[in-house]
Amino acid sequence: MIFLNAFLIGGLICLIAQLILDCFKLLPAHIVVIFVVLGSIFEAFHLYDKLVDFAGAGALLPISSFGHSLTHAAVDAAVNSNYLGIFTGIFDLTSSGIAAAIFFSFLIALVCKPRG
Amino acid sequence: MEKEIYKKVLNEKKIKRPIFLNAIKAFVVGGLICLIAQTILWLFKDLLHLEKTASTSLMYIVIVGVTAILTGLGIFDKIGQFSGAGTIIPITGFSNSMASSALESKSEGIILGIMTNMFKLAGAVIVAGVVSAFITGTIIYLFR
Amino acid sequence: MKYVGKNSAEFKNVYLRAASTISGPKEKKGPLGQYFDYSYSDNHCNAENWEQAEIKMQQNAIDTALVKSGLEIDNINLIIGGDLNNQLAVTNYAMRDYHVPYLGVYGACSTCVESLIIAASYIDAGFGENILTVTSSHNSTSERQFRYPTEYGGQKPNSMTSTATGAGSAIVSRSASTIKITKMTIGSVVDPELSDTQDMGRTMAPAAASTLRQHLEDFKIKPSEYDLILTGDLSMYGADVLKGIMAEFDCPLGNNYNDAGLMLYDTKSQKVFAGGSGCGCITLVGFSYVIDAMRKGIYQKVLLIATGALMNPIMVAQNETIPAIAHAIVFERSNV
Numbered sequence: 260m261i262f263l264n265a266f267l268i269g270g271l272i273c274l275i276a277q278l279i280l281d282c283f284k285l286l287p288a289h290i291v292v293i294f295v296v297l298g299s300i301f302e303a304f305h306l307y308d309k310l311v312d313f314a315g316a317g318a319l320l321p322i323s324s325f326g327h328s329l330t331h332a333a334v335d336a337a338v339n340s341n342y343l344g345i346f347t348g349i350f351d352l353t354s355s356g357i358a359a360a361i362f363f364s365f366l367i368a369l370v371c372k373p374r375g
Numbered sequence: 376m377e378k379e380i381y382k383k384v385l386n387e388k389k390i391k392r393p394i395f396l397n398a399i400k401a402f403v404v405g406g407l408i409c410l411i412a413q414t415i416l417w418l419f420k421d422l423l424h425l426e427k428t429a430s431t432s433l434m435y436i437v438i439v440g441v442t443a444i445l446t447g448l449g450i451f452d453k454i455g456q457f458s459g460a461g462t463i464i465p466i467t468g469f470s471n472s473m474a475s476s477a478l479e480s481k482s483e484g485i486i487l488g489i490m491t492n493m494f495k496l497a498g499a500v501i502v503a504g505v506v507s508a509f510i511t512g513t514i515i516y517l518f519r
Numbered sequence: 520m521k522y523v524g525k526n527s528a529e530f531k532n533v534y535l536r537a538a539s540t541i542s543g544p545k546e547k548k549g550p551l552g553q554y555f556d557y558s559y560s561d562n563h564c565n566a567e568n569w570e571q572a573e574i575k576m577q578q579n580a581i582d583t584a585l586v587k588s589g590l591e592i593d594n595i596n597l598i599i600g601g602d603l604n605n606q607l608a609v610t611n612y613a614m615r616d617y618h619v620p621y622l623g624v625y626g627a628c629s630t631c632v633e634s635l636i637i638a639a640s641y642i643d644a645g646f647g648e649n650i651l652t653v654t655s656s657h658n659s660t661s662e663r664q665f666r667y668p669t670e671y672g673g674q675k676p677n678s679m680t681s682t683a684t685g686a687g688s689a690i691v692s693r694s695a696s697t698i699k700i701t702k703m704t705i706g707s708v709v710d711p712e713l714s715d716t717q718d719m720g721r722t723m724a725p726a727a728a729s730t731l732r733q734h735l736e737d738f739k740i741k742p743s744e745y746d747l748i749l750t751g752d753l754s755m756y757g758a759d760v761l762k763g764i765m766a767e768f769d770c771p772l773g774n775n776y777n778d779a780g781l782m783l784y785d786t787k788s789q790k791v792f793a794g795g796s797g798c799g800c801i802t803l804v805g806f807s808y809v810i811d812a813m814r815k816g817i818y819q820k821v822l823l824i825a826t827g828a829l830m831n832p833i834m835v836a837q838n839e840t841i842p843a844i845a846h847a848i849v850f851e852r853s854n855v
Contacts, residue, residue: 261413262410262413262414262417265406265409265410265412265413266406266407266409266410266413267406268409269405269406269408269409269410269412269465270401270402270403270405270406270407270409270461271402271406272405272464273401273402273404273405273406273458273460273461273464273465274398274399274401274402274405274460276401276460276463276464277397277398277400277401277402277459277460277461278394278398280397280459280460281392281394281397281398282394287463287468287472288496288499290460290463290464291463291464291468291469291499291500291503292499292500292503294464295500295503295504295507296503296507299504299507299508299510299511300507300511302511302515303511303514303515314409315413315416316409316410316412316413316415316416316434317406317409317410317413319412319416319431319434320408320409320412320438320465320466320467321405321409321464321465321466322464322465322466322468322469322500323464325466325469325500325504326503326504326507326508329504329505329507329508330507330508330511330512330515332508333508333509333512334512334515334516334519337512337516338516338519342513342516345509345512345513345516349505349508349509349512352428353504355432355435355436356432356435356436356439356466356469357501359435359436359439359440360439360443360469360470360473360474360497361473361493363439363440363443363444363470363474364443364470364473364474364476364477364478364493365477365489365490365493366443367443367444367446367447367474367477367478368447368474368477368478368480368481368489368493369481369485369489370447371447371448371478372478372481373449373475373478373479373481374449
């Protein structure tokens with residue numbers, strides 16, 4: 260069931276983004292920033308965790324989950340220690356993704372050649 | 376006077392994007408990528424019995440890695456042209472933006488090229504994420 | 520040179536002695552592939568990176584033009600050239616190997632005709648016997664400078680035009696030959712207040728219309744005067760806008776109008792979105808097919824209008840619109 264939900268929710272988020280892209284003639288940078296901020300805002304209402312439980316990767320993969328993870332980790336760290344936790348804990352959940360992206364991008368750039 | 380005519384003709388001959396078709400393509404490819412990711416997640420969590428956060432991290436690492444490889448092979452931009460937001464919105468877009476920027480700047484060397492330019496396109500995402508997390512996080516913390 | 524009207528001039532004794540075209544593989548596969556002097560099988564052109572590839576293409580174009588004209592580099596009194604890269608990097612570096620006086624010009628995609636206008640003017644004024652022009656564009660150097668890295672997965676919309684990978688060189692001379700360069704019109708900057716960097720064709724159409732109308736007005740002629748009116752790279756949507764604007768001014772374009780962006784590629788089978796663009800676009804079409812057709816007597820009088828979008832990514836990010844310019848030059852078949 261969660262597989263179907265992943266497909267549907269993931270697809271739906273992408274569909275909404277595509278519609279905004281085409282109707283408002285925005286660039287990829289604009290749409291990604293919008294969705295990251297939306298993911299962060301949804302976290303305020305604790306909605307994103309429910310979406311993750313429902314759709315799994317369908318909610319984890321879109322870039323909105325990046326905003327949600329950053330906010331979630333920042334709040335958790337702030338609640339568990341003190342307000343400084345907002346800064347110290349913000350990358351707790353997303354560090355693996357960013358580190359992997361940096362490492363793999365570097366490797367690919369060393370090994371491959373742009374094809375145009 | 377000429378400006379009015381230019382504006383008039385440009386307004387009359389606006390370009391129509393295939394909005395409906397683009398939306399369907401984004402839905403299908405985006406959904407498929409999430410389905411594949413869910414399968415990978417299931418593999419790590421339910422088949423290999425790894426802990427939840429570890430499985431999620433591993434899923435991200437796999438998706439990021441595969442995207443970087445496809446970017447390097449020159450395949451990803453073709454998929455991206457087809458699916459638009461279907462590949463930009465999932466973390467594939469983030470990984471591709473970093474890999475393609477790094478790869479393109481290869482000719483300027485490792486330090487001044489690859490390292491300096493890696494975050495040219497992805498910087499916006501990280502800055503937006505951290506700033507909004509800071510603001511939203513502070514609000515949640517104050518009202519908890 | 521005789522100054523005519525507001526923006527134009529007539530030349531007395533200026534000829535196009537030879538022209539060369541060097542293309543990439545995609546252009547070779549297009550409808551005019553057989554007309555190019557040489558085509559690389561890969562956009563890297565056996566060079567280390569994209570910029571070196573474009574330098575190589577330019578030098579190849581210059582050397583080929585010299586061979587075709589029967590001249591040596593010592594016979595060239597002046598080189599005028601340009602490309603799309605920042606600071607005209609490609610042309611500047613290509614010039615290192617030729618110790619000839621050099622003027623670099625930037626007109627975006629109108630550089631081809633801009634350099635021809637200046638070359639013809641200098642010849643008519645008596646600056647030597649032979650002046651060489653060179654211009655080029657490369658899909659990857661253009662994409663990575665103006666838009667995104669070449670492997671980026673962003674979706675290009677259908678309004679986008681595909682920058683041509685090609686270089687061309689012309690030798691403008693005082694000695695008589697089949698093709699005479701007779702008239703020119705210099706365009707002024709026209710800003711239709713559009714800011715979509717992926718819709719260059721429509722952005723340039725008003726500039727093309729402005730220059731075309733000024734040309735017709737200065738010389739008191741109609742579009743039917745020419746066997747072919749060729750714009751540089753308005754492509755599908757821009758050409759449509761140009762026809763609409765000319766119709767609004769009661770000066771409709773007939774079947775003698777075409778656009779190099781639509782001629783260079785087979786827009787149906789090749790992935791070029793709305794058509795071709797870049798300095799190389801009108802260069803590849805004009806210096807190969809059009810000249811060939813003129814030599815065969817198919818065209819007697821041709822008007823080339825190269826269009827350039829004067830786009831700067833920083834200005835666009837500062838919410839500025841994109842101005843454009845178009846320059847025109849006339850080739851006529853002489854009875855030599």
